[in-house]
Structure formats: structure tokens, C-alpha cells
């Protein structure tokens with residue numbers, strides 16, 4: 001059956017997702033085949049007066065132990081919230097995602113095209129983390145699914161972890177501690193260093209890299225950084241022109257780039273060869289950025305004096321025994337190395353960061369679900385109008401997500417032109433455009449007519465009407 005998410009190859013808009021309900025206690029409906037309304041939210045019309053949609057009809061699935069702060073905000077809105085501590089294997093994720101309007105994830109849940117294709121009712125994804133590489137952002141945008149994240153609420157936590165790791169590596173604290181646990185007293189100073197006066201090379205000078213820069217300089221380190229963009233240095237840090245230049249000069253190299261095609265195996269055999277003998281590598285970015293066999297080789301050959309890994313190419317879905325999962329590719333080869341700190345992707349895992357992320361992403365979701373506001377979306381144009389005046393009767397907010405092709409605004413305004421448009425805004429991002437208009441003095445039949453007319457336009461991706 002065609003759904004509201006389909007973009008017809010023929011250009012003809014497809015059917016529709018929700019039923020019209022006049023019942024004051026209506027619950028979520030499965031898409032009826034003969035329904036005549038489309039879009040992401042159930043329409044609710046009370047006799048005589050238009051009513052806002054019912055938040056209780058919204059179904060949300062939260063995976064990966066999203067913080068209580070976010071859960072409280074979402075349940076406080078009256079949405080139906082299902083919470084799970086871990087991520088889900090693909091087959092179970094596909095089953096679950098078919099039914100929900102909103103999904104909240106962290107870095108583990110992969111929302112690929114295959115998964116999103118099944119998400120027939122999905123309006124919006126909340127990434128309760130910084131990275132959005134786990135979501136097919138382009139597919140989501142082309143199907144009118146907004147994606148939000150928290151761009152910097154855990155940056156400080158990651159930077160502090162890296163500072164701890166720099167000192168831990170320089171003083172071989174991990175090995176000394178392990179030895180003490182095994183009953184060995186091993187008091188040594190050989191190849192143990194102060195970090196004062198050493199050079200830290202930061203790869204990727206964004207939110208985390210620049211925070212790290214400030215902390216490292218405060219401890220007496222010299223900072224150099226490499227970034228694809230030309231960025232203002234903080235303090236006395238200096239931008240260098242290439243990764244090679246950074247690797248040749250740095251005593252410690254810390255990676256803070258996103259997962260992209262360009263950053264895959266950014267640190268491989270050639271790059272390790274460029275590094276100073278006795279230097280250290282820290283990766284708290286994404287597991288794909290470091291070629292692990294090349295790292296093992298560099299550590300065994302003495303090129304590196306130590307390394308810290310917080311992220312891995314494949315990470316387990318849940319806490320527990322990982323030996324049967326992702327890390328067994330390298331097994332003893334990796335685990336047997338000296339002065340290698342392994343942590344289970346905890347860079348952003350502090351109370352402060354998780355609480356702040358919970359609030360920030362949940363707030364973005366509520367704004368989008370209730371008001372259609374896309375501010376801070378990572379894949380749709382950022383569009384905002386002041387809050388819908390729900391107190392005023394017979395107002396409606398029309399949201400039209402469409403392909404960015406010539407002539408759409410003229411057609412939309414022909415449709416809206418029969419009504420009193422109080423405010424209107426439109427913006428585009430690549431192939432996708434987002435239009436929002438508030439209309440007043442509309443009755444139920446006007447809304448139905450606006451909706452049907454917008455649905456009949458060949459540019460349509462998704463129509464929502466909120467009131």
C-alpha cells in the first residue's frame with residue numbers, strides 16, 4: 001500500500017496515513033486504506049471549533065538509555081513513550097520503527113535506508129548525541145523525516161577524558177595499575193614523562209578539538225591543529241597546513257573528526273610512519289578513523305609509546321561481554337599491547353552531558369512535533385514561526401515539505417490564497433524545501449481542502465496540518 005512517505009515516480013501523490021477523528025479520546029490509528037488525509041499527525045476536529053492535535057496520539061520509541069531528563073520532557077507532553085536501555089538488532093528495529101512517529105537513539109542505532117524505508121509513520125529522529133553518521137540523513141530528508149542532535153552538550157566531557165588519557169599514557173598509569181592489581185610493585189621512571197612542554201596535535205578543531213586545546217594549553221602543552229577548514233586559533237594554538245605536518249611535530253595526536261568517507265582509515269600505515277617515534281595516539285572520535293591493524297603494527301614496532309581508544313569500528317549493542325562481538329577481530333593482538341587504554345565509548349558519558357543532551361534534544365523534538373519548527377535540524381532547512389496561537393479558534397498551521405523545484409511557491413499560494421494567511425515562511429536546503437504558513441478563519445472543510453490540494457502537487461513530500 002502506498003503511504004504518506006512515498007514519493008511517486010510518476011509524480012502523483014500517494015495516499016495517506018491517518019484517519020480523521022472527532023472522538024475526544026481517540027487513540028492512534030493504523031493507516032486506513034481509504035483515508036483521505038495525509039501527513040504525520042492525526043487530525044482531530046471537534047464539533048464547531050478546530051482543536052489542536054492530541055499529543056497522546058504520538059508514539060515515541062527511545063533506545064540506548066536516553067537520559068531521564070529527555071524522557072520526562074516527552075512523557076510530560078502526553079506522548080506515548082516506550083523506553084529501552086540498549087539498541088536493537090536490525091530485524092527488531094525494523095519491526096518497532098514501523099509503528100512510531102518519533103525515534104530517539106544514540107550512537108549505536110543504525111538508521112540506514114533499509115530501516116527508514118520501513119518507517120512509514122516516522123516524522124522525526126532525535127539523536128541524543130553529537131554524531132549523526134549513524135543516520136542516512138539524505139534519505140531521511142528526501143522522505144520528510146527531520147533529524148535533530150545535540151551539537152555540543154558532551155564536548156567538554158570528551159575533552160576532559162582526553163586530558164586524563166594524555167597524562168595516563170605519559171605516565172603509563174594503566175599498566176602500573178594493572179600490575180598492582182596482579183600483585184606486582186613496579187616503580188619505574190624510564191619513558192614516563194611530564195606533559196608540560198610537549199606538543200599536542202589535534203585533528204579536527206571543532207567543538208571538542210577547540211575545548212581540548214584550551215585545557216591542554218592550561219597544562220603547559222603547545223597545541224597545533226589540522227582541520228579541513230581554516231579556523232581561528234584559540235590561545236596560542238597554531239593551525240598547520242596538513243595532517244603530515246601535524247603528525248611529524250606532535251608528541252600526542254588526538255582525533256576529533258566526524259565519520260565520513262574522507263576520514264575512514266585517516267590514520268593508517270603511512271600516517272603512523274609519519275609520527276614521531278615514542279609518540280601517542282588518542283581516538284575518541286569514531287572507530288572507522290583508525291586502521292586498527294596498522295595501529296597494532298605501529299605499537300608493536302615501537303613507533304607509538306601508547307594509545308587510547310574509546311571508539312571501535314564495530315561496537316556492541318549493549319553492556320556485557322564483548323569478546324564474542326566486535327573486538328574479537330583483533331583478539332589478543334590488541335589486548336596484549338602495553339600502554340593501551342581501551343574504554344567502552346564513554347567520551348560523552350557523564351551525568352552533566354547526558355542530562356543536558358536529554359533536555360536539548362527532547363526540546364527540539366517537542367518543538368518539531370507540536371509546532372513544526374525545524375530550528376537546529378541537521379537535515380532540513382531551519383524554519384521557525386512564532387508559536388501557533390492555539391487560543392484563537394479556527395487557526396491552523398500548514399507545513400508542506402517538498403522537493404525544491406521551480407514553481408512550487410506559486411502553486412502553494414494559489415491554494416492558500418483563498419484563505420487568510422497570517423504568516424508564512426519558506427526555506428530550502430539542497431533538494432528539499434520546507435514551507436510553513438499559519439492561516440486563520442479556517443473551518444474543518446477548509447483544512448481538508450487545503451490538505452487535499454497540497455497533496456495533489458507533484459512536488460509534495462509530506463503535508464502536515466496542525467491545529
Ligand SMILES: NC(=O)C1=CN([C@@H]2O[C@H](COP(=O)(O)OP(=O)(O)OC[C@H]3O[C@@H](n4cnc5c(N)ncnc54)[C@H](O)[C@@H]3O)[C@@H](O)[C@H]2O)C=CC1
Pocket residue numbers: 130131132151152154155158203204205206207208209226227228229256257258259260262263284285286310311345346347348349
Ligand atoms: N567518544 C565519544 O563519546 C564522542 C565522540 N564524538 C565524535 O567526535 C566527533 C567530533 O565532534 P565535534 O568536535 O563536536 O565535531 P565538530 O563538527 O564540531 O568538529 C569536527 C571538525 O572536524 C573537521 N573535519 C571534518 N573532516 C575533516 C578531515 N577530513 N580532516 C580534518 N578535519 C576535518 C571539521 O571541519 C570540524 O572542524 C563527532 O563527529 C563524533 O563522531 C562526539 C562526542 C562524543
Ligand SMILES: O=C(O)C(=O)COP(=O)(O)O
Pocket residue numbers: 106107108128129130131132154345346348349
Ligand atoms: O555524541 C556522540 O557522537 C558520541 O559518540 C557519544 O555517543 P553515545 O551517546 O555515548 O552513544
